[in-house]
Amino acid sequence: QQPVQSPQAVILREGEDAVINCSSSKALYSVHWYRQKHGEAPVFLMILLKGGEQKGHEKISASFNEKKQQSSLYLTASQLSYSGTYFCGTVSQDSNYQLIWGAGTKLIIKP
Amino acid sequence: GAGVSQSPSNKVTEKGKDVELRCDPISGHTALYWYRQSLGQGLEFLIYFQGNSAPDKSGLPSDRFSAERTGGSVSTLTIQRTQQEDSAVYLCASSLSPGLGYEQYFGPGTRLTVT
Numbered sequence: 001q002q003p004v005q006s007p008q009a010v011i012l013r014e015g016e017d018a019v020i021n022c023s024s025s026k027a028l029y030s031v032h033w034y035r036q037k038h039g040e041a042p043v044f045l046m047i048l049l050k051g052g053e054q055k056g057h058e059k060i061s062a063s064f065n066e067k068k069q070q071s072s073l074y075l076t077a078s079q080l081s082y083s084g085t086y087f088c089g090t091v092s093q094d095s096n097y098q099l100i101w102g103a104g105t106k107l108i109i110k111p
Numbered sequence: 112g113a114g115v116s117q118s119p120s121n122k123v124t125e126k127g128k129d130v131e132l133r134c135d136p137i138s139g140h141t142a143l144y145w146y147r148q149s150l151g152q153g154l155e156f157l158i159y160f161q162g163n164s165a166p167d168k169s170g171l172p173s174d175r176f177s178a179e180r181t182g183g184s185v186s187t188l189t190i191q192r193t194q195q196e197d198s199a200v201y202l203c204a205s206s207l208s209p210g211l212g213y214e215q216y217f218g219p220g221t222r223l224t225v226t
Contacts, residue, residue: 030212041202041217042154049212087153098167099144099215101154 001025003090005102012078012109020105022088023070031064031071032089032099035082042087046073075107083109113137115218117203123224124193132188132221136205143186144215145178146202154202160186161209193225 003024010018022031030049033056034042046056048064048071056062061074075082085106089099116135124130136143145157156170160180171177175193180186190197200222204215 032214034215041219044214044216047212047214053212055212055214089154098156098159098170101156103153 002100003088003102005086005088005105007105008103009106010108012107014078014080014109014111016078018075018078018107020073020075020086020088020107021070022072022090022102023068024090024092024100026069026090026092026094028064028066028069028090028092030091031062032091033060033062033071033073034087034089035084036087036104037084045086078107078109080109080111083107115203115205115216117201117218117221119221120219121222121224123226126195126225127192129189129191130193130223132190132201132203132223134186134188134203134205134218136184136186136203137216138184140205140207140216141183142206142209142213142215143180144204144206145186145188146204147172147199148202148220149199157188157201159209190223193223195225198223198225 003022006021032047033045036042064071085104087104088102118133143160147155158178162183163180175191178188200220202220204217206213206215
């Protein structure tokens with residue numbers, strides 16, 4: 001079942017903060033975050049694993065609430081380069097290593 | 112090092128024709144994934160390979176779609192008797208392992224247009 005991302009879209013001024021959420025009804029092993037700029041392929045941002053391990057870019061932070069099967073991506077002091085669509089992907093016990101992708105959150109940063 | 116490459120970058124074909132899309136993963140990556148992305152939409156999983164075998168083919172939309180991987184490297188996605196609804200960007204990704212903690216590296220995609 002597809003994870004639910006919220007909000008669907010957000011518009012920020014440069015320097016403002018944003019939080020993007022991803023929730024699932026399944027018991028998750030891991031949550032993955034990617035960013036896709038218009039006309040480009042998705043680029044890896046972060047992986048959060050059950051048990052607390054994280055891998056990703058230093059300037060990106062995220063959390064994973066294992067009890068609630070929710071993850072949040074925190075974008076602080078946003079820059080114009082943060083614009084794009086953010087996708088979360090979840091791996092659960094019955095997903096057979098397959099990432100189930102959310103529908104995406106479109107982030108627009110204005111100067 | 113070289114990233115994931117895909118060819119062709121663009122393909123325009125007539126309805127009913129067959130097409131082949133190619134993916135060259137990053138050297139040493141054992142897992143390879145195919146996705147489809149329609150305009151403004153999310154990523155639709157099609158199939159993944161661990162080595163040359165495909166443990167999960169559940170995402171293939173119909174029996175017109177097939178994929179193979181040879182030598183643990185190059186993969187080909189074939190769409191037979193293309194339909195207009197097949198028009199989309201087809202993305203390939205590879206990862207070191209299909210394990211839960213490995214990031215996927217995406218190729219630039221093949222934009223398929225069926226007229």
